[in-house]
Amino acid sequence: MRVTPVRLLSSLASLAFAGTAGANTSNGYNLPPGVTDISQAIYGLHMEIFWVCVGIAVVVFGAMIYSLVMFRHSKGAVPDTTMVHSTKVEIVWTIIPVLILVAMAVPAAEIILKMEDTRNSELTVRVTGYQWKWQYQYMDQAEGIGFFSTLKQDSNFARQLNSGVDPSTVPNYLLDVDHPLVVPSGTKVRILLTSQDVIHAWWVPDFGVKRSAIPGFVNELWFKVEPGKEGIYRGQCVALCGRDHGFMPVVVDVRTPDDFKKWVEEQKAALKQAAAPAAAAPATAQVVDVKPAG
Amino acid sequence: MAHAHADTAHHDEHHDQPISGIRRWLFATNHKDIGTMYLVFSLIMFFVGGSMAMVIRAELFKPGLQLVDPGFFNQMTTMHALIMIFGAVMPAFVGLANWMVPLQIGAPDMALPRMNNFSFWILPFAFTLLLSTLFVPGGAPAGGWTMYPPLVLQGGNFVPMLIFAVHLMGASSIMGAINVIVTIMNMRAPGMNLLKMPLFCWSWLITAYLLIAVMPVLAGAVTMLLTDHFFGTSFFNAAGGGDPVMFEHVFWFFGHPEVYIMILPAFGIISEIIPTFSRKPLFGAVSMIYATASIAFLSFIVWGHHMFVDGMPVAAQLFFMMSTMLIAVPTGVKVFNWTATMWRGSLSFEPPMLFAVAFLFLFSIGGFSGLMLALTPADFQYQNTYFVVAHFHYVLVPGAVFAIMAAVYYWLPKWTGNMYNMTLAKTHFWLSAIFVNVLFFPQHFLGLAGMPRRIPDYAVQFTDWNMVSSIGGFGFGLSQILFAVVIIQCVRGGAKATSTVWEGATPHGLEWTIPSPAPYHSFTEAPEVK
Numbered sequence: 051m052r053v054t055p056v057r058l059l060s061s062l063a064s065l066a067f068a069g070t071a072g073a074n075t076s077n078g079y080n081l082p083p084g085v086t087d088i089s090q091a092i093y094g095l096h097m098e099i100f101w102v103c104v105g106i107a108v109v110v111f112g113a114m115i116y117s118l119v120m121f122r123h124s125k126g127a128v129p130d131t132t133m134v135h136s137t138k139v140e141i142v143w144t145i146i147p148v149l150i151l152v153a154m155a156v157p158a159a160e161i162i163l164k165m166e167d168t169r170n171s172e173l174t175v176r177v178t179g180y181q182w183k184w185q186y187q188y189m190d191q192a193e194g195i196g197f198f199s200t201l202k203q204d205s206n207f208a209r210q211l212n213s214g215v216d217p218s219t220v221p222n223y224l225l226d227v228d229h230p231l232v233v234p235s236g237t238k239v240r241i242l243l244t245s246q247d248v249i250h251a252w253w254v255p256d257f258g259v260k261r262s263a264i265p266g267f268v269n270e271l272w273f274k275v276e277p278g279k280e281g282i283y284r285g286q287c288v289a290l291c292g293r294d295h296g297f298m299p300v301v302v303d304v305r306t307p308d309d310f311k312k313w314v315e316e317q318k319a320a321l322k323q324a325a326a327p328a329a330a331a332p333a334t335a336q337v338v339d340v341k342p343a344g
Numbered sequence: 345m346a347h348a349h350a351d352t353a354h355h356d357e358h359h360d361q362p363i364s365g366i367r368r369w370l371f372a373t374n375h376k377d378i379g380t381m382y383l384v385f386s387l388i389m390f391f392v393g394g395s396m397a398m399v400i401r402a403e404l405f406k407p408g409l410q411l412v413d414p415g416f417f418n419q420m421t422t423m424h425a426l427i428m429i430f431g432a433v434m435p436a437f438v439g440l441a442n443w444m445v446p447l448q449i450g451a452p453d454m455a456l457p458r459m460n461n462f463s464f465w466i467l468p469f470a471f472t473l474l475l476s477t478l479f480v481p482g483g484a485p486a487g488g489w490t491m492y493p494p495l496v497l498q499g500g501n502f503v504p505m506l507i508f509a510v511h512l513m514g515a516s517s518i519m520g521a522i523n524v525i526v527t528i529m530n531m532r533a534p535g536m537n538l539l540k541m542p543l544f545c546w547s548w549l550i551t552a553y554l555l556i557a558v559m560p561v562l563a564g565a566v567t568m569l570l571t572d573h574f575f576g577t578s579f580f581n582a583a584g585g586g587d588p589v590m591f592e593h594v595f596w597f598f599g600h601p602e603v604y605i606m607i608l609p610a611f612g613i614i615s616e617i618i619p620t621f622s623r624k625p626l627f628g629a630v631s632m633i634y635a636t637a638s639i640a641f642l643s644f645i646v647w648g649h650h651m652f653v654d655g656m657p658v659a660a661q662l663f664f665m666m667s668t669m670l671i672a673v674p675t676g677v678k679v680f681n682w683t684a685t686m687w688r689g690s691l692s693f694e695p696p697m698l699f700a701v702a703f704l705f706l707f708s709i710g711g712f713s714g715l716m717l718a719l720t721p722a723d724f725q726y727q728n729t730y731f732v733v734a735h736f737h738y739v740l741v742p743g744a745v746f747a748i749m750a751a752v753y754y755w756l757p758k759w760t761g762n763m764y765n766m767t768l769a770k771t772h773f774w775l776s777a778i779f780v781n782v783l784f785f786p787q788h789f790l791g792l793a794g795m796p797r798r799i800p801d802y803a804v805q806f807t808d809w810n811m812v813s814s815i816g817g818f819g820f821g822l823s824q825i826l827f828a829v830v831i832i833q834c835v836r837g838g839a840k841a842t843s844t845v846w847e848g849a850t851p852h853g854l855e856w857t858i859p860s861p862a863p864y865h866s867f868t869e870a871p872e873v874k
Binding site: 074080089092095096111113118123154222253259265286289292295296 | 498709
């Protein structure tokens, strides 16, 4: 991308109205409200605590600024050296923050309980982190389907040191993969998350889910995308996992339950074909137990 | 008796001036010399760590990789953190403690001067070892300053060097802490009971206990890394029945109190400066001490908030969320007390006060984002994004670092006997205060919009704020050259400072009763404190 002062200024001016990229719901400077109950609840909590902080800031910064303006030595202000202590005031400004915190902790606790309730899931996918790609293996009705998901070739080419390719010409630069995770909308999808090497973390901002993928551990998380919100949702690995940590995106393709069913059938047919002795070139799906090279 | 007395007098005279040459520094046992060495060392490390930050911001100026490969980028982020935390901020506070604790409590020196020498001279070796990893096969540590296994154990030759460097830093910190505690407990001037002791000494006393409590924990954690790497143990190796998450627990049991080790002395400094330039005693001095002690206690029971996304039972999530939120209460008390100190005062804005006021505002912003991060569900969205980077840089740079600069500008005339160039110092302040916000404020937006931390390259929608942040970074980095210029000029000469230094303001404490520069040996006879 060519950087000119004009471009920088114009982009600064337009920041307040920054557009969204793809289906992601962030406006470019705030959390995405997202497309699940959880992500929207988190967004609500985030805005609530934000405004609480703004409120406290107005009062405290207001008092500071008032002091800075009104009680200046240069304006002949005379210090009130008797003002050194007031038990009453000190109790008040200890109690009020406690009350605010309790008021914030209650809704937060409710969301935690909801997030951790992984019962009654309708589709389970095992997600495994590798340096530097994700493996998705389906269970339940899509049992047998599984594949690796790696950074798309055009991004991978452009991201090399001095590649000469302008990243802004690459669609969804660094946020696109060869095989996205495909899931149905309106369905409670459970992810069982682990890692084969170092600690990774799987995050889709629009779903409000982020968990570490830890070798030797299986972490559980779930999301349920509202019907009508089908689309491609993008995230990234968010735990430093070595050299190419920045280059293992998470891409989820949310389809309607019907489309998902169709996709599962296609994948299963491709699997059957690949398993047959005189099979043609394998399709996008790979056999579950494929080990990554290297 | 007369003979003995004459002997002592002769002895004193002999040592009244420092010995000349390199031996003065190599064999230093004088708290002022050792304090100076700590502060100079810290300033050098501040520029070394800062230049690494410049590499990071230059690479992040626009998308695509233009300057460094991802491996080297990771080395820069890791080394930047290690150097700034262990090489710049912590030694700066120890240097200030060395200079100011004896002067403030009316003691002739630190209690254990030879150990003091040792704890300083370990540091250049520790950082030579750490920095030399940049030149060994496989490069410097690149797994983050948190050294999480298994990633850190994939490293090349740096692994043992990193671990021994951390051991050396830990040993140095523990010795420094022991010295502060022993000095404060045993060498206060007659009449100075603990409640009369200046807040800077109080905050350092509490910090010293934190250091003694947690540095051995870090040493234990890195030793387990060492045996995992070289001696076939499996503390953190899942394949051998170990537990990578255990390292995180042990590390953050050190790591969270470490955060307060880097901010409590800053609180002490601010509590000294604001009353001086408000010409009014500190409001609620006793509640300040209680608040500092409560923060120190709470710092031991909040470590889990660094690990919410690693998977934790609901009960643990609730516990760590609430204990973390509780820290806001004593911290709030401190901010309110400082504000109340300025209220109905008579304020003037010399460089130390400017930095202290900026600290109040900007540290509070870091506190607000900390409160947001404490809420577990929201933390799931913020964790490991630039929002966290913005948060801890707000508390560390305009927090801890501004407090250190405020302290230097406050006591520099006492150390050198010269006033410094006020205009230049104020220019340094305004440039720093403006650029630090240009640098770190946009990182809140980047994090919320979804940019992970510790990535060398990013999706194009993050370009604008990254450019703004990088411009702020370059501006902030360059502004710090002024800091060095002001200090060097002041050491070389300038208008003579009086013993009070801040004429017209109300500096309070024993350090202002002795001449400027502070004589090489001060308080050889204990002052009487009423």
